[in-house]
Amino acid sequence: xxxxxxxxxxxxxxxxxxxxxxxxxxxxxxxxxxxxxxxxxxxxxxxxxxxxxxxxxxxxxxxxxxxxxxxxxxxxxxxxxxxxxxxxxxxxxxxxxxxxxxxxxxxxxxxxxxxxxxxxxxxxxxxx
Numbered sequence: 394x395x396x397x398x399x400x401x402x403x404x405x406x407x408x409x410x411x412x413x414x415x416x417x418x419x420x421x422x423x424x425x426x427x428x429x430x431x432x433x434x435x436x437x438x439x440x441x442x443x444x445x446x447x448x449x450x451x452x453x454x455x456x457x458x459x460x461x462x463x464x465x466x467x468x469x470x471x472x473x474x475x476x477x478x479x480x481x482x483x484x485x486x487x488x489x490x491x492x493x494x495x496x497x498x499x500x501x502x503x504x505x506x507x508x509x510x511x512x513x514x515x516x517x518x519x520x521x
Contacts, residue, residue, distance in 0.1 A: 417470070438501065440515070445494075457475040470483065482499060490508045
């Protein structure tokens with residue numbers, strides 16, 4: 394039975410490291426892309442693929458079902474779905490100050506400390 398304790402510890406440790414590696418560290422935008430910095434590489438969304446960006450309230454994600462990912466430990470990471478947004482990918486460390494980014498193929502929800510400024514910056518780049 395000692396091997397079971399080690400196995401459970403190993404599963405917990407690997408799960409913790411995976412969540413830590415995909416946890417969003419920073420959300421930033423420049424003239425070419427929106428990028429979410431993570432320990433396991435950045436998620437980059439070219440602005441040429443972005444259709445819209447808007448701040449949203451927590452009510453937009455109420456009733457969401459996590460289909461794959463983490464729902465609290467290290468943030469809200471992974472794939473979710475609900476009646477309001479349908480299927481979407483979320484990288485959020487908190488559920489305040491959310492931003493919805495729609496591309497041609499996907500929807501992303503990010504947490505952002507200054508969502509209005511982020512949205513205004515990206516929208517100004519999209520109009521060019």
